[in-house]
Amino acid sequence: MERLSEEEKRVIIEKGTERPFIGKYTNEKSEGTYVCKVCGTPLYKSSDKFESNCGWPSFDDEIKGAVKRVPDADGKRIEIVCATCGAHLGHVFQGEGFTPKDTRHCVNSISLELVKKEHDAKNSLSYAxxxxxxxxxxxxxxxxxxxxxxxxxxxxxxxxxxxxYHDVLYSKTGHLEAVEVVYDKSEISYEELAKVFFEIHDPTQAIGQGPDIGEQYISGVFVSNEEERKIILGLISKLETNGYKIATKIFDKKEFYKAEEYHQNYYEKKGSKAYCHGYTKRF
Incomplete structure (x- = not known):
């Protein structure tokens, strides 16, 4: 058994529960295999992972024979453990209707390690x-x-x-609040991403977005090459043909700085939906 931290011991050995929305694999979408933190036994495939918005990684199936089910002492829930070493993983639930398999393995991130597929990092990932x-x-x-x-x-x-965040808000640094999107170009194209972007905010609003007014909130796309610029210009042309007066600005891509951790996955942590964005079909 590898040396475990006190928090890992609390969850894996003492059968505790990691706090919701803080686990490193809650929103992980990379391809690969999730293995037992303690013994390295393969437990789950990334293809069986789904979003349940419960605050922990969710899987609707396990690798055959890798996970053992053990009724809790009070009979209210079913615990899941690594079939090889007995490490506590979480609990399994059925009848919730999340996926056709109707099963949810609710697993603590701290009980897992993700072994990523090589191509995921080398060949297919792009940034927007x-x-x-x-x-x-x-x-x-x-x-x-x-x-x-x-x-x-x-x-x-x-x-x-x-x-x-304080600098951007109060010191006129010239930065825009933005997102870096890591996507697999073999599954979704830049144009498909951009179309959704134009449909989840108001690209006609010039000096902000919804109730957030200011230069840091303007609508903009930062392109990395001429092909991306051509795609954005084409989409803007289509929107203007459809009657929209587009305020979205196109910039050359500059250095992106990650915001403070409390800003990451904000609505997932809060357990609510976005209040100033929504989907409107425009294409």
């Missing part, structure tokens, strides 16, 4: 940068798309290095 008002809402909607592996809230386009 969108600013559409408060980054909480943009992140909330884009991270739900199939093919999107991660969405990071942060700042882009300014003239100072390593800005904080």
């Amino acid at each position: 940068y969108f600013a559409g008002g408060c980054f909480w809402g943009v992140e909330y909607y884009l991270e739900k798309l199939k093919g999107v592996k991660e969405v990071i809230s942060g700042f882009i386009g300014g003239h100072t290095k390593n800005p904080t």
Whole structure:
């Protein structure tokens, strides 16, 4: 058994529970295999992971023979443990209707390690940068798309290095609140991403977004190459043909700075929906 931290012992050995929404794999979308933190036994495939919004990683199936089910002493829930070493994983629930398999393995991130597929990092991942008002809402909607592996809230386009949220809000650093989208181009295209971006915020609002008014909240796309610029210009042309007066600005991609941790997955942690963003079909 590898040396465990006190928190790992509390969860894995003493059968505790990790606090919701803080686990590193709650919103993880990379391809690979989740193995036991203690003994390394493969437990779950990433293809069986789904979003339940419960605050912990959820899987609707396990690798055959890898997970053992043990009724809790009070008979109210079914515990799941690694069949090889007995490490506590979490609990399993049925009848909730999340997926056709009607099963949810609710697993503590701290009990797992993800072994990523090599191609996920080397061949298929691309990056896109969108600013559409408060980054909480943009992140909330884009991270739900199939093919999107991660969405990071942060700042882009300014003239100072390593800005904080306070700096951007009060010191006129020139940065926009934005998101970095990590996506698998074999599953979703840049154009498909951009279309959704134009439909989850109001691209006609010039000096902010919803109730958030100010230069840091304007609508913008930061393109990394001429192909992306051509796609954005084409989408804006279509929207204007459809009668929209588009205020979205196009910028060359600049250095992106990740925002403070409390801004990441804000609505997931809060357990609510985005209040200043929503979906409106425009194409």
